[in-house]
Amino acid sequence: MKKAPITNGDGEISALYASKMVPAYAKMDESEKAAYRRNQLLRIVRYAKAHSPLYADLYAGLDDDFKLSDLPVTTKNELKERFDDWVTDRSVTMDGIMEYIKDQNNNGKLFLGKYLVFRTSGSTGSPAVTLYDRGMIHVSNALDWERGFPTLQVRNQYFRRRCKFATVCANPGFNLGSGMLIYGKSVNIIKRFGSKLFDIFDPLPELVAELNRFSPAMFSGYPSAMTVLAKEQLAGRLHISPLLVVSCGEYLSDDSKKTLEAAFGRRPINAYLSTESGSVASECPFGHMHVNDDWVVMEPVDRENRPVATGRADKWLLTTMGNFIQPYIRYEVTDRIVYHDEGCPCGRTSPWVEVEGRTDDTLRFRGKDGEVEIIPWLIYIVLTNMPEVRSFQALLHDENRLELRIAADDRVSTFEKAKAVVDETLAKHGVRAHIYLSDTPPGPDKSGKFIHVRNALKSEPQP
Ligand SMILES: [Zn+2]
Incomplete structure (x- = not known):
């Protein structure tokens, strides 16, 4: 195969490399795949160490024959606290990003002409920002095209339908x-x-x-x-x-x-x-979600970050190998998974996973003409988009009572704003609710899972 330039000159994965290597990986034998994955990992670790002051600190003294388990586990809060040091481009700052996302029209446009900006609340409840460089976008597109279709025939039909x-x-x-x-x-x-x-x-x-x-x-x-x-x-x-x-x-x-x-x-x-990982796994015709292990490392671990070989894991550690602006390396992801490495009749050799994550509820309000379903994202998005909201939960009780739990510097004024946007959102769907501020702070449930939007009705006696 003719060699494609790996990067585009800005230290990002080139479009050509992504579109060649994603299909090429599937044809490699196991030892070629292992060598390829090692190179991918080496590239991102070296880059992070050279361009991110945070990783330079974490990886001081590390040489190239490291094992993945030698690298420290990273968490959202730890990385967020040193955001400006975490990113690998010194012209990127959290202040600059916050200013940028004030203008909704910037959604889907490149920040500093180079990076897409995403804002998430995430499974631990605290908001965060993730940037994609253009290389990460190329990798995502290549994975979608190569692995997003169950068969080539379906992909061809899709193409025919423009x-x-x-x-x-x-x-x-x-x-x-x-x-x-x-x-x-x-x-x-x-x-x-x-x-x-x-x-x-x-x-x-x-x-x-x-x-x-x-x-x-x-x-x-x-x-x-x-x-x-x-x-x-x-x-x-x-x-x-x-x-x-x-x-x-x-x-x-x-x-x-x-x-x-x-x-x-x-x-x-x-x-x-x-958002942090891009495409972690794609489903095969046998219904198994195979890890895209050429671009993502998934390490299933228990609560103490000890490796779990296969089966149920409390969480996993993510390493992304296609995004150079903001490297996630051994980053804690709190989705519970079931990890399989027993092979699959489809022929893909990468491990596959079942995910027990994201369990926000659809809320069932009473409207004028009967029940109205409000999907959790409507509430999630409007509250995640309020910079003052550090963390939140919304719980629906009977009689259209919606309890808002909010963490913010000024809880009362933040609640008033939050109430206004949620009211407006619900009104569009013909729902009027009684929204009130809760004294309970947002937090995980008994199983340790942070659920943003919950139907508390289902655990209460029904009339
Ligand atoms: Zn399969």
Whole structure:
């Protein structure tokens, strides 16, 4: 194979390298794969040590024959505290980013002409910022194209339907779904005409009408939002015929799976991706989510960060090998997983995982004409987008009482603002709620899982 330049001159993975190496990896034998992975790891560790003052401190004295387990585990809070030292470009600062994201129009545009900015609340409840360099974007696109389809035949059919891609996510806010889509449209002509964002903040009848007009070949998004639309399809108001139904960003429950399959006549495909990691795992035709181990290292561990060989793990450590601006190396991810290495009939040799993460609830309010379902993301996004909110939880009780737990410098004034935006969001869906500030601070539940949006009704006696 002709050699592709690895980087584009800015220390980022080049588009050519990503698009060549993602398919090439699948054809390597096991020893070639191992050597390739080692090189990928070496490259990011060396780069981090040379360009990030934080990693220079952490890796002082480290030479090139390190074992992955020699490197210290990193956590969100520790990295966030030294954000300006963590990133590998000295012109990037948290202050600069905060200023940048004040303007919603910057969503999907490159910060400093180089980086996409995403803001998350994350599974531990405290907000964070992740940047992607262009190399990370190339890697994500290559993984989507090479591993996002169950078979080549489906990919060809998708191409014949002009790659019409609909994603149901939130437009306000610097989130992965909207940012990548808006950016993709600005640089790629197929995406400009072929992909469309369906904003969960729009009223349901409008979403249905727009989707009918667009007629996507691939339908993707948060499963909670897609399930609401699947019910519209079952009711005969929505009539789309996607080749692929892809669920991402949230836990896909068995109930949602059944509803999506009943509505669209296809088993939904599950993609494990997060803002920090990009695409961690892609599903094969046997329904197994195989780790993209050429670009991501997944180390399953127990609560004390001791390695777990296979089976259930309390959390895992993430190392991304395609994003050079903000390296995540042995970074703690608190999703519980079940890790498999027993092989799979599909022929992919990488381990596969089941994820027990993201379990926010769809909230069931009483509206004028009966029950109204509000997907958790509507609340999650508006509150995550308020810089004053350090952490939050929303719990729905009976009689449309919505309890807000908020951590902020000024809790009362932050609550007033939060109440106004949540009220406005609910009103668009014909819901009026009694929103009140809770004295309880946001925190994890008994199992240690931080759930942002919860239906407290289900644990209370029903009338
Ligand atoms: Zn498989």
